[in-house]
Amino acid sequence: MGEKNKIAVVYLSWLPYGPGYLEAFADSYLQHPAGAAHELIILFNGAPEQQVLQDYHQVLQKKGIDYTSLRLPDGQDIDAYFYAARELDAELVLFLNTYSVILYDQWLKKYLDTFGSPTVALTGATASNQSYYSTVFSQHPFHWEAAKGWRYNYRKYKLFIKTWLYWSFLFKPFPNPHIRTNAFMVRRELFLNLYKGPIRSKFRAYVFENGRKGLTNLLLQKGYTVVLIDKFGRQYTVDKWRSSNTYWNSEQENLLVSDNQTIKYAAASPDEKKHYQFLAWGKQY
Numbered sequence: 001m002g003e004k005n006k007i008a009v010v011y012l013s014w015l016p017y018g019p020g021y022l023e024a025f026a027d028s029y030l031q032h033p034a035g036a037a038h039e040l041i042i043l044f045n046g047a048p049e050q051q052v053l054q055d056y057h058q059v060l061q062k063k064g065i066d067y068t069s070l071r072l073p074d075g076q077d078i079d080a081y082f083y084a085a086r087e088l089d090a091e092l093v094l095f096l097n098t099y100s101v102i103l104y105d106q107w108l109k110k111y112l113d114t115f116g117s118p119t120v121a122l123t124g125a126t127a128s129n130q131s132y133y134s135t136v137f138s139q140h141p142f143h144w145e146a147a148k149g150w151r152y153n154y155r156k157y158k159l160f161i162k163t164w165l166y167w168s169f170l171f172k173p174f175p176n177p178h179i180r181t182n183a184f185m186v187r188r189e190l191f192l193n194l195y196k197g198p199i200r201s202k203f204r205a206y207v208f209e210n211g212r213k214g215l216t217n218l219l220l221q222k223g224y225t226v227v228l229i230d231k232f233g234r235q236y237t238v239d240k241w242r243s244s245n246t247y248w249n250s251e252q253e254n255l256l257v258s259d260n261q262t263i264k265y266a267a268a269s270p271d272e273k274k275h276y277q278f279l280a281w282g283k284q285y
Contacts, residue, residue, distance in 0.1 A: 007038040008090035008188075009108065012080050013056060014098040015046040021098045023059050028102040030063060035109030040067040041088070045080045048073040076199045078181060078208050085188050094185040099260040103231060107256055110233035111185045121224035122186045122216065124179035125257040126247035128280045132206055134174035135279055136163045170211050174282060177238045178216040179226055180247070181209040183257035194218055230254035248273075248280040 011029075013022045022042075029040070042060065044053055050071065060067055070087055072080050081095050094111055114123040140156050194215065199205050208214050216226055228236040228244055231254050236244045245254045248265050255262055265276050 006091040007036060007108065007112065008041055008084075008088050008093045009034070009038050009096065010041045010043050010081070010084045010088075010093055011096045011100065012043045012045055012077055012098055014077075015044055015052060015056070017098060019056050019059050022056055024101055025096070026060060026063050026065055029065065032102045032105045032107055035106035036112050038094075038108055039090070040065065041084060042067050042069045043080055043084050044069060044071045045077075046074055047071065076202065076205045078199045078205050081181075082192070082195050085192050088188065090188055092185055093188050093191070095182070096257065097182040097259060099258075099263075100183055101258045102256075103258055104256055106233070110229055110256065113233055114227045114229060114235055115185075115187075117225070119223070119225045120227055121190050121219045121222075122179055122184060122226040124185075124226070124228055125183035125255065126180045126259075126262065127178065127228045127241045127244075128180060128210075128247060129175035129177050129241070129282065130210070130280050131171055131174040131176035132210060133163060133167045133171035134176070136160065136167070138174075138279060170207050172212055172217075176210055177241065178210040178214060179228065180261075181205075181215060182259050186215075190219065190224070229256060231256045242281045248276045 011022075011025055013019075042056075044056065047053060053069075053071065057069075070084055072083050075083070077097055084095075085093055092112070092115060094108065111123055114120055136159060140159070142160075144153055145156075199208060209216075211217070219226060226238070228241050228246065230236070230244050230246050234244075234254075242249055246252060247255070247262060252262055252265060265273060268276060
């Protein structure tokens with residue numbers, strides 16, 4: 001990667017989902033100019049054989065997109081991100097997951113503008129205060145729910161015990177501010193320094209995303225700054241994240257990059273939206 005291209009944009013394509021998501025991302029990539037020089041990396045994940053990729057390459061080639069590719073036979077998204085980071089020599093890397101769709105022009109420049117200070121280590125398009133620990137108690141009342149039967153209640157109280165005795169050491173209670181691990185830009189060397197070995201399960205991926213020793217909390221503990229940006233490139237400190245209206249609040253009207261979770265919220269009923277708002281941000285102010 002040349003001196004002028006110290007920025008890598010890594011799009012993760014989870015192959016078992018088919019090429020439709022890749023095509024949606026590619027269309028958004030072409031529709032919205034990045035505003036900054038970069039190298040586009042398509043990271044194929046979930047295919048042990050190289051020949052499976054033919055249809056995916058055709059999607060990109062027909063659209064005339066300049067890219068290079070990497071392939072991982074299998075792994076959680078975070079594992080794939082670490083693999084890509086080890087293979088690149090970029091200073092900054094923007095990671096986008098399979099569901100990502102770019103919504104506005106100059107998207108990459110807006111990320112880059114947040115890294116003017118060396119103290120900024122991480123910038124995301126979405127963030128949340130949700131706690132994996134506290135959500136258990138928000139989702140399930142403590143009292144015995146007779147109408148749901150013995151088996152349901154047994155499993156619920158078993159989950160409570162696991163949460164108290166185990167998850168409390170892994171996750172902070174609400175509020176637990178963290179940048180979501182999609183559409184996030186990070187300093188590559190700092191990111192690689194956080195690697196502690198393979199992440200084998202979705203639960204461990206959650207621990208890395210929003211755990212006490214997860215991505216955001218570790219960088220904050222090291223004295224770095226984390227930033228949330230919106231579609232205008234406005235930067236938000238942690239105490240202003242909710243008011244950014246980028247994730248699970250209002251109509252998410254300032255969102256820069258969408259994904260399956262923001263789409264889920266957009267399609268939800270008013271009552272469902274209130275529930276999502278509560279999980280991410282707590283009670284209304």
